[in-house]
Amino acid sequence: MERDPDVVTVYTGRHYGIEDVFDQFTEETGIKVRFTSGSDPELRERLVAEGDNSPADIYMTADAANIDLAATAGVLRAIDSPVLEAAIPEDLRSADDYWFGLSERARVVMYSTERVTDPPVTYAEVGDPMWNGRLCMRPSTLPYMQSLTAALIDQFGEDDTRAMVESWVANDPLYIDSDVDIIKAIDKGDCDVAIANTYYLGQIQAENPDIAVAISWPDQDTRGAHVNVSAAGITANAPNPTGAQQLIEWLATDGNGTFANSNYEYPANPEVTESPIVAAWGDFVANTGAVRRLGELNSTAVDLLSDAGYK
Amino acid sequence: MVVLCTVLAAPLVVVLWSLVDPAGDVWRQMWETRLPGMIRDTLTLVAAVLTGTLVLGTGLAWLVTAYDFPLRRVVGWVLVAPLAMPGYVLGMVWLNTLSDPLGARGVRSIWVCAAVLTFTLYPYVYLFARAAFREQSGHAVAAARSLGCSPARAFWRVTLPTARPSLAAGAALVAMEVLTDIGTVRMFNVSTIADGVIRVWFDNGDRDAATEIAVLLVGAAVLLITAERLLRGRARYASTTGSLPTPPQRLSPLGSAGALLAAATVITVAIALPVRRLVLWAQEAERNDQTATVAGDLGYHLGNTLRIAGAATATCIVAGIALTMVVRRRGRPGRVLGRLCTIGYAVPGPVVAIGTVVLLTTLERHGLLPGGMLTVGTFAALIYALTVRFVAAGYQGTDSSMAKIPPQVVASARTLGARPWRVATRVELPLARAGVLAAAALIAVDTVKELPITLLLRPFGRDTLSVWVWQATSQSLWSQAALPSLAILAVGMVPVAVLLYALERGAEVVS
Numbered sequence: 001m002e003r004d005p006d007v008v009t010v011y012t013g014r015h016y017g018i019e020d021v022f023d024q025f026t027e028e029t030g031i032k033v034r035f036t037s038g039s040d041p042e043l044r045e046r047l048v049a050e051g052d053n054s055p056a057d058i059y060m061t062a063d064a065a066n067i068d069l070a071a072t073a074g075v076l077r078a079i080d081s082p083v084l085e086a087a088i089p090e091d092l093r094s095a096d097d098y099w100f101g102l103s104e105r106a107r108v109v110m111y112s113t114e115r116v117t118d119p120p121v122t123y124a125e126v127g128d129p130m131w132n133g134r135l136c137m138r139p140s141t142l143p144y145m146q147s148l149t150a151a152l153i154d155q156f157g158e159d160d161t162r163a164m165v166e167s168w169v170a171n172d173p174l175y176i177d178s179d180v181d182i183i184k185a186i187d188k189g190d191c192d193v194a195i196a197n198t199y200y201l202g203q204i205q206a207e208n209p210d211i212a213v214a215i216s217w218p219d220q221d222t223r224g225a226h227v228n229v230s231a232a233g234i235t236a237n238a239p240n241p242t243g244a245q246q247l248i249e250w251l252a253t254d255g256n257g258t259f260a261n262s263n264y265e266y267p268a269n270p271e272v273t274e275s276p277i278v279a280a281w282g283d284f285v286a287n288t289g290a291v292r293r294l295g296e297l298n299s300t301a302v303d304l305l306s307d308a309g310y311k
Numbered sequence: 312m313v314v315l316c317t318v319l320a321a322p323l324v325v326v327l328w329s330l331v332d333p334a335g336d337v338w339r340q341m342w343e344t345r346l347p348g349m350i351r352d353t354l355t356l357v358a359a360v361l362t363g364t365l366v367l368g369t370g371l372a373w374l375v376t377a378y379d380f381p382l383r384r385v386v387g388w389v390l391v392a393p394l395a396m397p398g399y400v401l402g403m404v405w406l407n408t409l410s411d412p413l414g415a416r417g418v419r420s421i422w423v424c425a426a427v428l429t430f431t432l433y434p435y436v437y438l439f440a441r442a443a444f445r446e447q448s449g450h451a452v453a454a455a456r457s458l459g460c461s462p463a464r465a466f467w468r469v470t471l472p473t474a475r476p477s478l479a480a481g482a483a484l485v486a487m488e489v490l491t492d493i494g495t496v497r498m499f500n501v502s503t504i505a506d507g508v509i510r511v512w513f514d515n516g517d518r519d520a521a522t523e524i525a526v527l528l529v530g531a532a533v534l535l536i537t538a539e540r541l542l543r544g545r546a547r548y549a550s551t552t553g554s555l556p557t558p559p560q561r562l563s564p565l566g567s568a569g570a571l572l573a574a575a576t577v578i579t580v581a582i583a584l585p586v587r588r589l590v591l592w593a594q595e596a597e598r599n600d601q602t603a604t605v606a607g608d609l610g611y612h613l614g615n616t617l618r619i620a621g622a623a624t625a626t627c628i629v630a631g632i633a634l635t636m637v638v639r640r641r642g643r644p645g646r647v648l649g650r651l652c653t654i655g656y657a658v659p660g661p662v663v664a665i666g667t668v669v670l671l672t673t674l675e676r677h678g679l680l681p682g683g684m685l686t687v688g689t690f691a692a693l694i695y696a697l698t699v700r701f702v703a704a705g706y707q708g709t710d711s712s713m714a715k716i717p718p719q720v721v722a723s724a725r726t727l728g729a730r731p732w733r734v735a736t737r738v739e740l741p742l743a744r745a746g747v748l749a750a751a752a753l754i755a756v757d758t759v760k761e762l763p764i765t766l767l768l769r770p771f772g773r774d775t776l777s778v779w780v781w782q783a784t785s786q787s788l789w790s791q792a793a794l795p796s797l798a799i800l801a802v803g804m805v806p807v808a809v810l811l812y813a814l815e816r817g818a819e820v821v822s
Contacts, residue, residue: 009771015782015786016786019604034771034772036771037782038766038767039513039785041512041513041514041516042513042661042766042767044516045512045513045518045665046665046668046687046767049665049668049669049687050668050672050687050688051672052676053672053676053686053687053688054687055771139497140514141497141509141510141513146514174415174419176415177497177500178787179787180786180787181415181787190410190414190416191415298516299515299516302514303340303515306340306344306345307343307344311502
């Protein structure tokens with residue numbers, strides 16, 4: 001592999017606005033960023049298969065579980081960076097510094113403001129029979145759905161989580177493989193209640209501020225709404241680990257606002273303020289404590305979803 | 312033969328290696344949960360799409376070869392155009408268009424999915440059927456007609472049975488496309504076995520289990536190949552004389568109107584309405600200044616698509632011809648082996664891609680790849696994986712045209728002292744060139760549309776049109792996916808035109 005100190009190579013499963021962020025980094029540092037995109041797990045498999053030959057310096061995901069599984073598979077290296085340790089809260093990075101969360105998103109209950117006056121206020125209430133035939137969900141192929149389930153297992157245990165997922169399934173959800181389409185389906189009346197990621201609502205509100213869909217923050221009396229992170233780590237065989245570390249540090253500090261706000265996510269760096277659209281949703285209790293455990297609970301979550309008959 | 316076969320099948324052998332130590336637990340768990348539904352959905356979908364494509368493809372082919380009506384030639388060409396339409400693009404358009412009348416729930420059904428696949432895949436059957444109807448000797452049909460058969464009866468009793476090998480080849484291609492599709496079925500919530508392989512692999516992170524499920528697909532492909540062989544039977548239909556096909560029967564004005572209406576309906580559903588929708592979306596993207604990605608504009612993606620599709624097609628054709636040549640010298644066992652080593656067509660793209668990655672990195676680690684060539688992330692590695700996936704079309708195309716060459720012709724050449732290689736290059740290949748060109752066009756269209764392998768293995772700076780479509784659709788940005796989708800269609804029309812030209816020429820030479 002070429003070892004050009006002025007180029008950092010990124011495998012990224014996170015797509016939104018990534019180009020502008022990298023361009024800005026190049027402008028400020030002179031280090032070029034080249035990247036290839038794909039889904040989180042496909043890129044992880046490619047990293048594992050490439051082994052020593054991988055040209056990648058950084059693996060970036062839109063989900064904590066996939067990057068943690070990559071660390072377990074041995075394709076990441078620990079990062080020794082006082083800058084990152086100062087910038088990123090402990091809950092949002094791996095225990096042994098293999099990966100650092102750069103932005104947060106919550107996976108929450110969304111509902112039609114026109115047809116629903118009393119939306120579910122817990123994930124469990126989404127399984128209430130009153131939502132039968134009125135529910136939209138993402139299929140379980142989506143890492144976010146797996147991680148939500150993993151966080152619920154972390155909080156409630158396997159049996160209660162299975163019962164919860166079964167109650168969702170019993171409501172005969174309409175599975176739509178796109179959060180954007182799910183939110184639009186609520187707006188159009190194809191369903192009344194759904195579980196979706198916050199930033200998709202931000203994207204839609206940026207174009208259509210009056211969309212008749214709102215967030216109901218779930219589990220606010222217990223551990224809080226499920227949050228997940230966009231995260232990055234340096235590969236075990238990175239040809240340019242110095243440049244890679246520089247990029248991740250920049251993304252966690254000077255670039256964190258651009259990185260998170262261009263996609264209506266919550267900046268992981270507490271010093272950085274969120275975008276006005278996101279701020280308008282108000283404060284909420286976030287279950288950040290589960291983020292580190294999403295990787296280890298992933299396979300249990302996938303099996304549970306499958307067992308419960310979730311599509 | 313052995314070397315060629317090994318090279319073509321190696322990435323799949325690597326993947327199938329996991330079968331050495333099967334995991335009973337996974338099977339039991341899968342069987343208790345998703346597997347029965349996956350098998351049911353797969354069988355339903357394959358049956359529905361096969362029925363749809365056979366009816367549509369054979370019917371339309373018969374319409375344009377047996378009957379004469381105004382614009383017949385143009386209709387005959389235009390009906391091939393949906394070949395250039397990727398399933399994921401047609402699916403995206405119809406999913407959006409039908410969401411209003413059918414509802415978000417109603418549109419996500421196996422039947423709408425089957426319809427979408429039918430309208431993108433029927434040209435395979437149509438092409439094979441049309442070529443077969445044209446290449447057929449007119450004598451047999453004329454004889455049947457002179458014995459009092461009506462045109463319809465002659466069709467059922469003579470034309471259709473004679474075209475059976477070609478129909479079977481077309482149907483086999485369709486079935487394999489359905490078995491390995493991932494993009495379209497996911498859009499419509501249809502859980503096929505291919506989808507299951509990818510789920511288990513990437514969601515459960517269990518490559519071994521995924522491989523074991525992939526074996527179901529390989530098994531299905533072997534069944535299909537066997538079925539095709541049985542359908543062909545021992546029949547050999549070759550014509551020794553250069554007779555012209557039966558002249559098409561002129562249709563009454565009413566009949567002509569009906570024929571044109573039928574063709575127009577198919578084209579409207581498969582091309583015209585989707586193109587209109589895509590153009591509207593593209594205009595919306597244009598207004599919002601979203602007609603490029605950061606990697607580059609239309610020209611950049613187009614260039615990469617042409618380079619990759621061109622190289623992959625050339626490699627597939629060379630490998631396909633080489634394989635046909637060696638296989639034909641070895642009779643029946645050779646043919647079985649030939650089919651087995653082109654089984655990549657029955658394996659979903661991502662499985663081929665990962666198999667290639669594992670193979671190449673293992674070879675590299677042992678220093679068996681000369682000087683960094685063919686390492687993952689190179690252009691050559693991508694072309695290799697695409698060849699493994701698509702060589703079957705090259706092989707099948709060559710093989711089935713050669714099967715139609717009268718044995719006497721080859722025998723005469725041999726009697727006159729020509730060596731097998733000379734017979735192959737001077738007699739068999741020229742006679743089979745219509746089939747070879749048709750195969751090249753099919754592969755070119757397939758590689759232009761191809762997504763999973765290109766996505767996983769493309770070198771840096773080689774984003775294609777299909778990758779652009781994926782990047783936009785994976786974020787539900789339909790309007791931004793429109794321009795590259797239209798470009799894929801436009802590019803795909805070139806091999807389609809080449810194919811038509813070849814068939815026009817080939818028909819003169821072969822029949």
